[in-house]
Amino acid sequence: MKIQKATRFALYAVLELARDPERQFSAGEIAERFEISGHHLSKVLRTLGRAGLVEALRGAGGGYRFRGNRKRVTLLDVIQHFEPVASRDGAREPGSRTPEGRALGRVIDEIDDIARATLGSITLATMRKLIDQDRREAAARPAERRARASPVE
Amino acid sequence: MEHRNTEMPGVPFDIRPARAADLQTVVSLDEETTGIAKVAYWKDRLERYAGGQPDRYFLIAEKEGRPVGFIVGEVRAWEFGSPPSGWIFAINVNRGARQDGLGTQLFEAVCDRFRRSGVRQVRTMIAKEDKLVMSFFRSQGMMAGPFVELEKGLAP
Ligand SMILES: CC(C)(COP(=O)(O)OP(=O)(O)OC[C@H]1O[C@@H](n2cnc3c(N)ncnc32)[C@H](O)[C@@H]1OP(=O)(O)O)[C@@H](O)C(=O)NCCC(=O)NCCS
Numbered sequence: 001m002k003i004q005k006a007t008r009f010a011l012y013a014v015l016e017l018a019r020d021p022e023r024q025f026s027a028g029e030i031a032e033r034f035e036i037s038g039h040h041l042s043k044v045l046r047t048l049g050r051a052g053l054v055e056a057l058r059g060a061g062g063g064y065r066f067r068g069n070r071k072r073v074t075l076l077d078v079i080q081h082f083e084p085v086a087s088r089d090g091a092r093e094p095g096s097r098t099p100e101g102r103a104l105g106r107v108i109d110e111i112d113d114i115a116r117a118t119l120g121s122i123t124l125a126t127m128r129k130l131i132d133q134d135r136r137e138a139a140a141r142p143a144e145r146r147a148r149a150s151p152v153e
Numbered sequence: 154m155e156h157r158n159t160e161m162p163g164v165p166f167d168i169r170p171a172r173a174a175d176l177q178t179v180v181s182l183d184e185e186t187t188g189i190a191k192v193a194y195w196k197d198r199l200e201r202y203a204g205g206q207p208d209r210y211f212l213i214a215e216k217e218g219r220p221v222g223f224i225v226g227e228v229r230a231w232e233f234g235s236p237p238s239g240w241i242f243a244i245n246v247n248r249g250a251r252q253d254g255l256g257t258q259l260f261e262a263v264c265d266r267f268r269r270s271g272v273r274q275v276r277t278m279i280a281k282e283d284k285l286v287m288s289f290f291r292s293q294g295m296m297a298g299p300f301v302e303l304e305k306g307l308a309p
Contacts, residue, residue, distance in 0.1 A: 074288075113281055118297070121287035129294060 001115065007082040009036055009044045014078050015131070017054055017066035018124040024063035044082075051081045075127070076119035085119060086112030164216050166255060168262045171203040171211040171223065178213070178220045182245050198225060198243075210266045214246070214255055222246035224259040228270050233300070238274040239267030244286070260293050278302060 003011075012034045017025055027045055031038035045064055048054040055067045079085050095101040171179065176196055184190040202211040208228035213220050224244045230237040241263060246255050264275055276298060279287050 071292075117281035117287060121284055121291050123288060123292065126288070126292050126294075129292070133294070 003079065004083050005040070006044050006047075007079050009034075009041050010048055010078055010082055011075065012036070013041065013045060013048065013064070014053060014066065014073075015124060015127055017064060018070045018073075019128065021066045021070065024057050024061075024065045026063040029063075047081055048078075053078060053081075070124040070128070073124050074120050075122050075124075076116065079119060086115040166214050166216045166221065166250075166258070168212050168214050168258060170205065171199060171213045173199055173203065175199065175203070175213055175220065175223075179223055182220065182223060182247055183243075185248065186245055202227065208270050210263050212259060212262055214250075214259055216250065221250040222255050222259055224263050226263045226267070226275075228267060228272055235300070236274075237270075237272045238276050239264065239270070239272050241275065241277040244289075256289055257293065260290075274298075276300075 013030050016030050016033065027042045028038055031041045045054060045056070049056050049064075053066070053068060053073065054064045056062070056064055076085060093101065093105075096105055176192070176199055179195045179199065180190055180192055183195065199211065202209045202225055210227065211225045212223060214222040222245055224241060226239055226241040228237050229235075229240050241260070244256060244259060246259070267275055275295070277290060277295070279290060281287070
């Protein structure tokens with residue numbers, strides 16, 4: 001499964017903002033942290049604002065803040081504003097009314113169901129735990145990590 | 154599904170091994186969640202899992218002496234080549250006692266026993282639509298493992 005760039009940026013932004021819901025972050029700060037385009041990220045943040053997942057704060061030092069309950073908002077709740085996630089619309093594909101099309105549809109539905117169940121059960125709070133765990137593990141074996149982060153050309 | 158904790162939030166609870174006399178309690182707790190009273194099933198589970206047999210764990214959580222939840226698990230070995238691992242196959246917390254960390258404590262209690270049994274992996278199986286239980290186990294850090302469940306209808 002490959003998610004689109006905008007979806008990835010949205011997830012990074014929401015995860016960063018959900019780290020500390022009290023704090024505001026500027027689009028620039030988030031873009032710098034993930035080394036992504038600030039322009040593209042601003043567009044993504046506007047979509048997240050319309051979706052009610054983040055709040056734009058005006059005025060000097062204005063930025064963005066997470067809105068919602070990190071223990072309830074799931075990855076699916078974010079992703080669905082950017083791309084159809086495992087949507088069961090295969091019925092409209094060419095040939096989908098043939099026995100072959102239906103059998104293929106069942107296999108694809110099986111994969112889609114797992115994708116939805118996975119993304120719909122991982123909350124931002126759970127993601128933050130995974131992130132912290134990754135950070136601890138990375139700190140525990142710095143040499144190995146460094147080697148992997150800079151593979152031999 | 155939101156269940157506010159109405160049952161003495163913050164009051165500490167105890168976790169103890171289940172006994173045969175807990176049958177009615179377990180049946181009621183399970184019936185409250187699933188809507189089905191499975192007396193014969195739970196009687197059998199208590200006989201098999203609550204007798205202090207090695208590697209089988211049936212634990213009850215109590216608040217001030219009143220049972221409010223349970224968890225059942227065992228160590229299973231070599232099914233389809235899998236080395237011994239801990240299996241959780243039932244968890245239940247009374248609606249009024251939810252979202253107070255009780256599920257987490259039951260999970261940790263059974264994991265401690267698995268660790269003492271020498272296993273290093275814990276597994277469970279959850280209905281894909283069961284968002285509550287799925288989110289709960291995810292929050293405990295569980296991820297998909299190397300097995301998938303397959304099934305087929307059996308024509309008579
Ligand atoms: C799943 C269950 C055991 C959780 O028990 P609990 O005591 O509420 O769990 P905890 O308070 O320890 O919650 C742990 C985590 O689970 C998740 N969680 C709990 N309730 C949730 C809910 N309603 N929605 C989303 N996530 C939830 C949260 O991530 C929570 O983390 P937090 O403590 O940081 O908020 C309980 O809801 C239950 O018994 N449900 C029915 C189970 C069932 O159907 N059993 C029959 C088949 S065996």
